[in-house]
Amino acid sequence: MRRLPVYFLLDTSGSMYGEPIQALNNALSGMINTLRSDAQALDSLWISIITFDREVKEVVPLTELVQFRLPEITCPQSGPTNTGAALDFVMNKVRQDVIKGSDTQKGDWKPLLFLFTDGKPSDIQLYHEKTAEVRAFDFGAVVGCAAGHLANDAMLKQLTDNVVHLDSADSQTLKTFFKWVSETIEQGNKSQGTGEVSKLPPPPSEITVVI
């Protein structure tokens, strides 16, 4: 069976401490519930959740939605945002996890990558290197989400052309964002021409698309 592997890279650096991380947990839980009631997603979706602050943590390894359990995402009260290290980690995982098609093996759908951050990378050198690696990889879609006024849109633009900006990381905005994420995911298992870039569904008005 074709799997649709989806990776979430979530910023859990110090600035997310308190209300934002609470809002993130709620929004994630809402998204998982939405996906659970989607017949197609239940059949093919695999999700991994990776958090990054000073450390990169694989909170949930790639797990099929049917067996997925969302743990509480926590964050330290302070510390750097090692986005580069997170990208390095996820690329290794993607290369390990995702099954490529061959004459004798059914390939997965192209993996999707969502990066959520409210700051800018602390490990800039590594970040530059890794964004190039992500761009060179054949993802179905890479979406960067910058939340709050401290998030650096231009930095995310290096990673992907699909960058959205949330004015704040409050509960309602995050919920809307992850609703859109689930729509994007639901669109991820369609046939398309090799080498063609997939189009994302139009985001809701609360989300600013960074051009």
Added chain:
Amino acid sequence: MDETDRYIRALLQQQGISIDENQSELFRAFVNTEANINSVKNIRLLQQNMTKDWKIIARRAEINALQLAFPNGIAGKPYQTKFDFKQYGLEDITSYGLSGFENTGLAYDANSKTISGTPKTSGDIAMLFSYNFEGEDENSPLNEKKVTIIINPDPKSLWKDIPSDTNDIYAKADNVAETASLLDFTLLAASKRGRSHANKGSFRDDDYAYAELQNGWGIVAISDGAGSAKFSRKGSLLACNAVVDYFTTHFSLENVALLDEAITIYQTDTSIRAKLLDIAGAHLSAAAKKAYATINDFALDANASVSDFHATLAFVLVKKFANGYAFLSFSVGDCPMALVNKSFEWVKPLNKLDVGEYGGGTRFITMEDIFTKENFEERFNFEFTTDLPYLVLMTDGIYDPKFEVEANLAKTEKWKLFFEDLEGNNSEGINALSKDADNQSNLSDWMDFWSPGNHDDRTLIVLS
């Protein structure tokens, strides 16, 4: 030295006070006072209690933070899991209860430590795990921990069947099926909208067409519109019809004479194959280009992009000759076509599929660059068989669940199983190759087969 002595000595030492040798008598007397003996005893007891209290509190917090991850269940499907204390590191539990199963369809059996039953509805089942562990007093109140079991809805129950908009400019019937005769053959065809489309009320993207041509030739075409392209349902229809129209017009006696002659020679001299493919290739590529041009023109008129009409295309021309049957084919995309010996002694896949490393990636007739790529001629094929085999064309909605990978298309045993399945060896017991009271084939019903993750449009054409 007794315990009191050791304790007081250690206490003083901690403060940096040592007992000189000449003080030892004095110290002995100090240690042996009843007050001091009792004090040390009490201190030791308090310390022990404090240690024990801390251990209990720490352990309680540890258990509280523990993820008791019972496997997720499916509504309406039998569920069973063991509450394995060892697995969760709860071997120090002395007494416990697990409650909250009322009206859930599940129950807990303490003897076998098993949660089992059939969950009634989807959602989270919230349970309460109340427990004591080693170290706690026998009478201490039970600790409580919330535990949940996630019950997913049954995916089968979630699929909706919303009719597509019949007033749409590119409206298309959700399901079609027919039996017809084509030259000497019986043609059986059905094309059914996939659950993924039915679920959203969107259109069937697959299509097919066939026709008898002049001079004993016949054509069958199949096409799968790209899920990602908004008008692909129209693209697949245009593609199939364009090639059928092309051959209807162009396979005149004059145009086809050379080809027929080459095939006649081939029956006694197969070394002519390359030459034959050259002659056939001219027809096949002209038809394929016609399909591209038709869609391109249509897109221009509709003020849309040709990529909005992305569709694969595969077609086979067939003709009966004195000594057997000739098959000419062309393919772009991932619709398998094959000749299958009726006794399953051999199978000849007619095309190589265009598939990428990942699911869904393929090539379309709407991509102009396919005509200039060096592999363009590999898209043509010619086969000649003395007996009439099955000629089968399908879209990936059938291929993915039934053959899974391309290597299986070359295996006779896989085709044997496929035909057994068609003839009734399936969970519904439907014989797709037989006809019902209205003389309609059961192929359309057979196409409702369930296969997790495979919910694309399904189209199958069998010539026999």
